[in-house]
Amino acid sequence: MSEDRSSSITRRLPPGTATERWTGARHGMATTYRRADLVVLGVGVMIGAGIFSLAGRQAATMAGPGVILSFMIAGITSMLVAFCIAELSSAMPASGSAYTFTYVIFGEVWAWIVGWALVMELLVATAVVARAWSLYAAQMLADLRVPIPAPLAGVVGQTEGFDLFTLLILVLLVAVVALGARIGLRALWIIVVAKLLTIGAVIVIGALHFDQGNLTAIPAPPAPVPAASETLQSSVLGLLFGQTDAFGWFGIFAASATIAFAYIGFDVVATAAEEAEDAPRAVPRGIIRSLMVTTVIYIAVAVVMVGMTSYDEIDLNAPLASAFRRAGVDFMVHVINIGAVLGLTTVVLVLLVGLTRVVFAMARDGLFPRSLAKVNRTYHSPTRATLVIGLAAVLLAEFVPVLTLEPLVVIGALYTFIASAAGVIRMRRTMPGLPRGFRTPFSPYVPAASILACLWLMVNLQVVTWLYFAVWMAFGLLVYLLYGRRNSLLATGGGRPAVDPAYGNRGRHRR
Template identity: 30%
Template sequence: MNILSKVNRKTSLAKFIDRDHNLKRTIGTKDLIMMGIGAVIGTGIFILPGTVAATTAGPGITLSFILATVVCSLCAMCYAEFSSALPVAGSAYTFGNVIFGELTGWIIGWGLILEYMLSVATVSAGWSAYLQSFLANFGIVIPKAISGNYDPSHGTYVNLIAILVVLFISWILTRDVKSSTRLNDIMVLVKIAIIIIFVVVGAFFVKPTNWNPFLPFGMSGVFKGASLVFFAYLGFDVIAASAGEVKNPKKTMPIGIIGTLVICTILYILVSVVLTGIVTYTKLDVSDPVTFALQMIHLDKLGMLISLGALAGMFTMMVNMIFSSSRLIYSIGRDGLLPKRLSEIDEKRKVPRKSIIFVAIVIAAMGGLFSLDKLASLVNIGTLIAFTFMSIGIIPLRKRKDIKNDGFKVPLYPVLPIISAIACICLLFKLPVDTWITAAIWFAIGLCIYLGYGIRHSRSNKENG
């Protein structure tokens, strides 16, 4: 068989389901929605509505969130159909493998590895900074040497808190899925409660005059704002990574994905409306607009509560991204494209323990030692590439006679999938050139790994000679 046939071989759904038989299906609809909210709603809910309103959209930021939701919903519906039709672990990596072939699946997976691990590493450093700031209110100061990434010129050598939080979350995930989802559910409820407290209390201090003018930057500002806040929704795709461990996936996965978007949109809009009503939008271009607004109305202690909400938000985001990273690595190892050890399942806990440990080591090292600020935009490119393939992929999915789907299907086929793909491509071209250059290097490395290791150890190629 020539190399072109090998890299384009499509693995059957039945084989993927058989490979995942050791995973335990314990995740229900409520847990899945909680996972989605945990991944999507992070510290950004306390920052984006203010900064984007101040610089781009004004009080019309609420319309920006609605527009971003429409675009994101198109991608979400495509993911929902894939998750319903292919209830297996690995998210877009596995979907791409089944529909487009192994090489395309690998490229999507390699992009998702970048998205998941880099986003967690970046957030772990942010979580450390927030916690240090919060502890400082009580006179607790972390020694400078262990308070930041490796930078001897500024007296920092390791970000110990960032490392410890990643290791702690990973330890929880090695116990069993139920334990991690239970902790995630509690933290998400705390986060939502704090957001609701801000909305309810802040509503009493809203001045409608602050919403005038509602569109100071015109509709162009609303559309530009939508492109900026679109990235606030990144993370809902991690739900698809858990498909191999979900009860009744044909029903649960679509509800989980779409339910997550609906709830997160409502929360973002409520915060935006109240925030721009408390303080005129022109004053919100600060690093912590919600805390700033509360100080303006002399509710400083509530600002401390918002800090707790931000910590809870970042924590749940890390829980879900580490979970998804480990399932992605497990899936690629399961297929032989990475060392098979990474796909071994702990017989007692029914979790891919070695993949969790591998992910924990990589993320802890990145978050604890390196400055990732300049690389954070790479998260967007990995996500949008996956979104584009999943949108386009609905068309060949519908044509596959061997894949029966009696669950969710994208309405107005094929119009909506095509519009979704075009929207994602447009957003890809809005990313800066240096992001594309760095991403090209990352994907070149991935291609070398696939051609040097993956293609020779591919389970599909071995099974089919």
Template identity: 35%
Template sequence: MTTITQQILRRKPIAPDGGGSPLQRTIGLFPLMAIGISCTIGTGIFFIMSEAVPLAGPAVVWSFVIAGAVAGLTALCYAELAGAVPVSGSTYSYAYVTMGEGTAMLVGACLLLEYAVSAGAVAVGWSQYLNELLGNLFSVQLPHALVNAPEEGGVVNLPAVVLIALCAVLLVRGTKESVVTNAIMVCIKLAVLLFFIAVGITGWNSDHFANFAPYGISGIAAGAGVIFFSFIGLDAVSTAGEEAKNPKRNLPLAILLALAVVITLYVGVALVAIGAQSPEKFDGQEAGLSAILEQVVGASWPATVLAIGAVISIFSVTLVTLYGQTRILFAMSRDGMIPKVFARVNERTRTPVHNTLIVAGVVAVLAGVIPINFLAEMTSIGTLAAFLVVSIGLILLRRREPNLERGFTVPLYPLTPILSILGCLWIISQLRPITIVVFLVWGAAFLTFYFLYGRRRSALEPGNAEPGPDVPLTTAIRIEKDDEL
């Protein structure tokens, strides 16, 4: 009989190419890259400026740079682990093979918080832009009670709930259909942001940068803490580990390419936004980028174009975060950590239908009744905790498995993961105490669930079935030959 200590520390063996899976490898390089770009651009830049500028002032540009630098260091660590351990579950799976079952369960709690809360926050932002679009096109505004949480004087954010439902329907239909739709939306998103830069720069006013850092270093760091929520897309790429073609090559490459595009556009849009609008006007501003263009041009049509792009592209963000959440739950369920229902795969669509519907229901509640600022900060701490584990896990895997085949190796090792760890800890220290307390309570609750449920039902527990509830490894669907793209 295994002891509790042995259960907490036991590690899952690394299976080549995911070790067989009921999921299908249908996602090539560009769709993988689109997952990263989609999940990142939109969660932040379309509406996070109204949250970050009041904290940092014009120096919010440096907040983006700092958050991007920390995310970049971690992205390098993700790229190596994604190529070495190409399975669903992202950081949860990496923690399981490097740090043990107990740590993996804690990371799973971080990821559930990260993805579910992020999807809710993005859906709330989508409803703001939808209201802006309806006003520009039809001079119609949705009732206040139906577009705001109870804390903001409303009843329920109905557009946010509808968005979650639409994404769930698409995900249930099939992974291939979802990623193709997402790739199209990403192209629209990039075009819209380039349009914002081209038009917004015509309203440039250098005076807006005069009082550059009114709240000092602490304000810049606080802004980086809120903004970090928008870098969740890097993690989303790795959730597709069991559905990616040629994962050892394509997963690392997709992560690095997505990061380069994201940081460039984030900093560019932030500079133009501050140059075109006085920092004081950002506080509490809804659909901020659309409003900026309207002020610059003196007409509603540019704002309408941006609002249309935002409505379409933020849809894709919600789609990808819901997708990532379901794949993490799939991996945890297959390992026995949570109920088997989350690992059941529909024979026709090859998607976890029950899993998707449950996730959509929970996220719809979050989006409908909780304000966006708290959702954004809770996502930040979940993301940072996951990033921490990736950097630590990389160091451990290098020591334990030096000869493991890797599609990418981190440069300047061990300096890169160490700097990533320090950067994450610094940003966490700048978050509000209530955010950290709620996060610790959530982690403690999840660990309690592990001790009561997961540790006895683990696939690694002697006598339990392995690797999953529905498809034994010996009869798992054979993975098709990987394509180059």
């Protein structure tokens, strides 16, 4: 294949090349994940500390007891997207998730844009969650009355600046991921089981103090909320209409936009497709089953939260913990703290796994330096990529006020979700013969509904979030023009298709 720099907008990665090309030890990933492992992977990344606070905060400020419906709406929106990603991952079970799907369906430039958004989403999320882990760990020690040595008091549990706990959790989990997926998988199983046990305790004991009268006001009476005085702090929707309502039906739908952040992460399961047994069938099931489990758990916790306390009496600082204190069950505060720390630990771990696989895939295609795609022969893991990513996460978490950047995770994820949904519609038209282990039901209506739902959630984000996202994407396009466009394997002749590019491999989906 001759060098083809003029057609970088249209050149596409053949589907067979995406799934069958990488057979050597240098760029091949070992098979690690079974079907149950993929479900644990999804649950591990989706259920974090927010499960103990998100429902209470949204109930108190936006949705009232209707927050239960907000969780259902966000869950349905996520499920629509999950169907689309499930089909794409069953047809192209390779590392890279939405990046690889876009490369095959739309072309290299679009793949780079989606991959760049994925890198931002996962990197910022890793830094944000690591910083949140430090805050919860410090709070847990304080509630347990474990003293922190005076010399360390100023560098533990800090929202900004150097934080020792943030550094320690990132270094530890980067080491776990670098040493191989099997080690990380064992740790993930242990922590997820412990996390689910603590959440189960919260649901069962909270149900004992349930007051059905707290759910009678669905929807709660609406209350006008003026738009933010500063344009950049307004949501796009608020900027357009000038005033929005809290509570009522509008509040229920508006809360679903924030709650959608809790479900983000199910797409990370697709990044492990190349390491999964029977990936064309196992990965779609892992995505959908983990999202169903997560949705049920979130709704159950939301019901307990608003059932224990009237929405106008919720403590915003510690919604669920304060509810248990009022009920006289003080020991549950410690259970919640432990559950939060465990939950955030698995989130950071799985985010690092997903981010490593996206960078690995982009490097393997030549869009990032190829050295990042080297698989360590001892640990069967892209160790070099993991260490580079770990360093970037540490620098971001320690020197940038990352807790203010959380909306970037949401907009990055929603952007890639839209690309995936559009990919299903186009793939059905241009590659109808490509073998699939799963098909999105009612296509193209479900993908179209996914796109509209994601756009609705995006317009509820602040203007400043859109500006930050635009700057990141513009910088990424510059990086592509200066490096990726010239070093892409499709441009340099290193990406020749392994099988029929129109249909992929009709036999084995695995190498």
